Amino acid sequence: DAGITxxxxxxxxxxxTPVTLRCHQTENHRYMYWYRQDPGHGLRLIHYSYGVKDTxxxxxxxxxxxxxxxxxxxxxxxxSATSSQTSVYFCAISRKLDQPQHFGDGxxxxxx
Amino acid sequence: SQQGEEDPQALxxxxxxxxxxxxxxxxxxxxxxxxxxxxxxxxxxxxxIRSNEREKHSGRLRVTLDTSKKSSSLLITAxxxxxxxxxxxxxxxxxxxxxxxxxxxxxxxxxx
Numbered sequence: 001d002a003g004i005t006x007x008x009x010x011x012x013x014x015x016x017t018p019v020t021l022r023c024h025q026t027e028n029h030r031y032m033y034w035y036r037q038d039p040g041h042g043l044r045l046i047h048y049s050y051g052v053k054d055t056x057x058x059x060x061x062x063x064x065x066x067x068x069x070x071x072x073x074x075x076x077x078x079x080s081a082t083s084s085q086t087s088v089y090f091c092a093i094s095r096k097l098d099q100p101q102h103f104g105d106g107x108x109x110x111x112x
Numbered sequence: 113s114q115q116g117e118e119d120p121q122a123l124x125x126x127x128x129x130x131x132x133x134x135x136x137x138x139x140x141x142x143x144x145x146x147x148x149x150x151x152x153x154x155x156x157x158x159x160x161i162r163s164n165e166r167e168k169h170s171g172r173l174r175v176t177l178d179t180s181k182k183s184s185s186l187l188i189t190a191x192x193x194x195x196x197x198x199x200x201x202x203x204x205x206x207x208x209x210x211x212x213x214x215x216x217x218x219x220x221x222x223x224x
Contacts, residue, residue: 043214090154098204103154
Protein backbone atom coordinates (compact mmCIF):
# COMPACT_ATOMS: atom_id res chain seq x y z
CA ASP A 1 0.00 0.00 0.00
CA ALA A 2 1.11 3.54 -0.75
CA GLY A 3 2.32 5.33 2.36
CA ILE A 4 -0.58 7.61 3.18
CA THR A 5 -1.69 8.34 6.70
CA UNK A 6 -4.74 10.36 7.63
CA UNK A 7 -5.27 11.76 11.10
CA UNK A 8 -7.41 11.68 13.04
CA UNK A 9 -9.39 8.66 11.80
CA UNK A 10 -12.49 9.71 13.68
CA UNK A 11 -13.58 13.04 15.11
CA UNK A 12 -16.74 14.38 16.68
CA UNK A 13 -17.01 18.10 17.18
CA UNK A 14 -19.54 20.86 17.55
CA UNK A 15 -20.89 23.36 15.05
CA UNK A 16 -18.78 26.49 14.84
CA THR A 17 -15.51 24.95 15.97
CA PRO A 18 -12.42 24.86 13.76
CA VAL A 19 -11.26 21.45 12.56
CA THR A 20 -8.02 20.45 10.86
CA LEU A 21 -7.46 17.12 9.15
CA ARG A 22 -3.99 15.97 8.24
CA CYS A 23 -2.73 13.87 5.37
CA HIS A 24 0.85 12.61 5.44
CA GLN A 25 2.58 10.75 2.59
CA THR A 26 5.91 9.02 2.35
CA GLU A 27 5.85 8.52 -1.44
CA ASN A 28 7.12 11.96 -2.51
CA HIS A 29 4.19 12.30 -4.92
CA ARG A 30 3.65 15.76 -6.36
CA TYR A 31 -0.16 15.79 -6.29
CA MET A 32 -2.31 15.55 -3.20
CA TYR A 33 -6.11 15.71 -3.01
CA TRP A 34 -8.88 16.04 -0.47
CA TYR A 35 -12.26 14.46 -1.22
CA ARG A 36 -15.45 14.05 0.73
CA GLN A 37 -17.67 10.99 0.35
CA ASP A 38 -21.38 11.21 1.02
CA PRO A 39 -24.23 8.82 0.22
CA GLY A 40 -25.76 9.66 -3.14
CA HIS A 41 -22.84 11.84 -4.21
CA GLY A 42 -19.86 9.54 -4.54
CA LEU A 43 -16.51 11.24 -4.02
CA ARG A 44 -16.29 14.96 -4.62
CA LEU A 45 -13.06 16.91 -4.86
CA ILE A 46 -12.63 19.67 -2.28
CA HIS A 47 -9.12 20.99 -2.99
CA TYR A 48 -5.96 19.64 -4.47
CA SER A 49 -2.28 20.55 -4.46
CA TYR A 50 0.24 20.35 -7.28
CA GLY A 51 3.27 21.26 -5.21
CA VAL A 52 4.44 22.96 -2.05
CA LYS A 53 2.32 26.07 -1.51
CA ASP A 54 0.47 25.38 -4.80
CA THR A 55 -3.19 24.57 -4.35
CA UNK A 56 -6.43 24.87 -6.31
CA UNK A 57 -10.13 24.55 -5.66
CA UNK A 58 -12.22 21.55 -6.49
CA UNK A 59 -15.93 20.99 -6.95
CA UNK A 60 -17.01 21.64 -3.34
CA UNK A 61 -14.44 24.03 -1.86
CA UNK A 62 -16.73 26.47 -0.03
CA UNK A 63 -16.12 26.38 3.72
CA UNK A 64 -12.76 24.61 3.37
CA UNK A 65 -9.17 25.79 3.15
CA UNK A 66 -5.96 23.85 2.63
CA UNK A 67 -2.27 24.30 3.12
CA UNK A 68 0.81 22.45 1.96
CA UNK A 69 4.05 23.70 3.49
CA UNK A 70 5.95 20.46 2.89
CA UNK A 71 5.78 17.87 0.14
CA UNK A 72 4.61 15.19 2.54
CA UNK A 73 1.83 17.05 4.37
CA UNK A 74 -1.50 18.38 3.14
CA UNK A 75 -3.86 19.93 5.68
CA UNK A 76 -7.59 20.46 5.30
CA UNK A 77 -9.20 23.05 7.58
CA UNK A 78 -12.82 23.74 8.30
CA UNK A 79 -12.66 27.25 9.78
CA SER A 80 -16.11 27.04 11.37
CA ALA A 81 -17.60 23.58 11.02
CA THR A 82 -21.25 23.15 10.03
CA SER A 83 -23.46 20.07 10.20
CA SER A 84 -23.45 19.86 6.39
CA GLN A 85 -19.73 19.09 6.59
CA THR A 86 -20.38 15.82 8.39
CA SER A 87 -18.83 13.33 6.02
CA VAL A 88 -16.01 10.90 5.40
CA TYR A 89 -12.93 12.71 4.14
CA PHE A 90 -10.32 11.00 1.98
CA CYS A 91 -6.86 12.11 1.07
CA ALA A 92 -5.27 10.84 -2.13
CA ILE A 93 -1.92 11.23 -3.87
CA SER A 94 -0.63 10.78 -7.40
CA ARG A 95 2.61 11.31 -9.31
CA LYS A 96 0.88 13.19 -12.12
CA LEU A 97 -2.59 14.63 -12.60
CA ASP A 98 -3.65 11.91 -15.05
CA GLN A 99 -2.10 9.01 -13.13
CA PRO A 100 -3.84 6.59 -10.74
CA GLN A 101 -4.51 7.97 -7.29
CA HIS A 102 -3.67 6.22 -4.04
CA PHE A 103 -6.02 6.81 -1.15
CA GLY A 104 -5.76 6.94 2.60
CA ASP A 105 -8.30 5.13 4.75
CA GLY A 106 -10.33 8.23 5.48
CA UNK A 107 -11.40 10.40 8.40
CA UNK A 108 -14.95 10.07 9.63
CA UNK A 109 -16.00 13.54 10.81
CA UNK A 110 -19.24 14.18 12.68
CA UNK A 111 -20.35 17.72 13.42
CA UNK A 112 -23.13 18.00 15.96
CA SER B 113 -23.86 16.95 -12.35
CA GLN B 114 -21.96 13.70 -12.11
CA GLN B 115 -19.41 13.09 -14.86
CA GLY B 116 -19.58 9.37 -14.21
CA GLU B 117 -22.64 7.34 -13.33
CA GLU B 118 -22.56 3.64 -12.55
CA ASP B 119 -25.21 1.11 -13.30
CA PRO B 120 -26.51 -0.87 -11.50
CA GLN B 121 -26.34 0.78 -8.08
CA ALA B 122 -26.27 -2.66 -6.45
CA LEU B 123 -25.53 -6.15 -7.74
CA UNK B 124 -25.77 -9.46 -5.90
CA UNK B 125 -24.37 -12.66 -7.43
CA UNK B 126 -23.12 -16.11 -6.45
CA UNK B 127 -19.48 -17.07 -6.24
CA UNK B 128 -18.17 -18.21 -9.59
CA UNK B 129 -20.51 -16.01 -11.60
CA UNK B 130 -19.38 -13.02 -13.63
CA UNK B 131 -20.19 -9.47 -12.57
CA UNK B 132 -20.63 -6.63 -15.02
CA UNK B 133 -20.81 -2.98 -14.01
CA UNK B 134 -21.38 -0.09 -16.35
CA UNK B 135 -20.34 3.53 -16.27
CA UNK B 136 -21.51 6.45 -18.37
CA UNK B 137 -19.96 9.87 -18.60
CA UNK B 138 -20.96 13.15 -20.17
CA UNK B 139 -17.99 14.93 -21.70
CA UNK B 140 -14.97 13.86 -23.73
CA UNK B 141 -12.28 12.24 -21.64
CA UNK B 142 -8.55 11.59 -21.66
CA UNK B 143 -8.80 8.41 -19.64
CA UNK B 144 -11.15 6.46 -17.42
CA UNK B 145 -10.24 4.60 -14.25
CA UNK B 146 -11.92 2.00 -12.09
CA UNK B 147 -11.48 1.82 -8.34
CA UNK B 148 -12.61 -0.56 -5.65
CA UNK B 149 -13.55 0.30 -2.06
CA UNK B 150 -13.92 -2.19 0.73
CA UNK B 151 -16.15 -1.19 3.61
CA UNK B 152 -14.45 1.33 5.89
CA UNK B 153 -11.37 1.64 3.69
CA UNK B 154 -10.01 3.98 1.04
CA UNK B 155 -10.33 3.44 -2.69
CA UNK B 156 -7.88 1.17 -4.45
CA UNK B 157 -7.00 1.70 -8.10
CA UNK B 158 -7.84 -1.27 -10.35
CA UNK B 159 -7.26 -0.29 -13.95
CA UNK B 160 -6.84 2.74 -16.22
CA ILE B 161 -7.98 2.80 -19.83
CA ARG B 162 -7.05 5.63 -22.16
CA SER B 163 -9.44 7.23 -24.62
CA ASN B 164 -7.65 5.61 -27.59
CA GLU B 165 -7.99 2.12 -26.09
CA ARG B 166 -11.06 -0.10 -26.46
CA GLU B 167 -10.33 -2.94 -24.08
CA LYS B 168 -7.93 -3.72 -21.29
CA HIS B 169 -7.35 -6.78 -19.11
CA SER B 170 -5.84 -7.27 -15.68
CA GLY B 171 -6.15 -10.71 -14.15
CA ARG B 172 -9.87 -11.45 -13.76
CA LEU B 173 -10.78 -7.88 -14.72
CA ARG B 174 -11.77 -6.77 -18.19
CA VAL B 175 -12.57 -3.14 -18.95
CA THR B 176 -14.05 -1.84 -22.17
CA LEU B 177 -14.42 1.74 -23.33
CA ASP B 178 -16.79 3.02 -26.00
CA THR B 179 -16.09 6.71 -26.53
CA SER B 180 -18.88 7.02 -29.13
CA LYS B 181 -21.40 6.02 -26.46
CA LYS B 182 -19.46 7.68 -23.62
CA SER B 183 -19.57 4.47 -21.62
CA SER B 184 -17.32 1.90 -20.02
CA SER B 185 -17.88 -1.48 -18.44
CA LEU B 186 -16.00 -3.48 -15.83
CA LEU B 187 -16.30 -7.27 -15.97
CA ILE B 188 -15.11 -9.41 -13.08
CA THR B 189 -14.93 -13.05 -14.09
CA ALA B 190 -15.26 -16.05 -11.77
CA UNK B 191 -16.16 -13.82 -8.84
CA UNK B 192 -15.14 -14.61 -5.26
CA UNK B 193 -16.63 -13.59 -1.93
CA UNK B 194 -13.55 -11.39 -1.46
CA UNK B 195 -14.68 -9.32 -4.48
CA UNK B 196 -17.52 -7.94 -2.37
CA UNK B 197 -16.96 -4.17 -2.39
CA UNK B 198 -18.09 -0.93 -4.01
CA UNK B 199 -16.73 -0.21 -7.45
CA UNK B 200 -16.32 3.29 -8.83
CA UNK B 201 -15.49 4.68 -12.23
CA UNK B 202 -13.62 7.96 -12.46
CA UNK B 203 -13.09 10.01 -15.57
CA UNK B 204 -10.95 13.02 -16.29
CA UNK B 205 -13.12 15.11 -18.53
CA UNK B 206 -11.48 17.61 -20.82
CA UNK B 207 -13.48 20.35 -19.07
CA UNK B 208 -12.17 19.39 -15.60
CA UNK B 209 -8.52 19.92 -16.41
CA UNK B 210 -7.63 16.24 -16.01
CA UNK B 211 -8.98 16.14 -12.47
CA UNK B 212 -10.96 13.00 -11.74
CA UNK B 213 -14.73 12.98 -11.37
CA UNK B 214 -16.13 9.92 -9.61
CA UNK B 215 -19.44 8.22 -10.08
CA UNK B 216 -21.62 7.09 -7.18
CA UNK B 217 -20.47 3.49 -7.38
CA UNK B 218 -21.89 0.00 -7.70
CA UNK B 219 -22.18 -2.09 -4.55
CA UNK B 220 -21.24 -5.67 -5.47
CA UNK B 221 -22.10 -8.52 -3.14
CA UNK B 222 -20.73 -11.96 -3.95
CA UNK B 223 -22.47 -14.67 -1.97
CA UNK B 224 -20.47 -17.78 -1.03
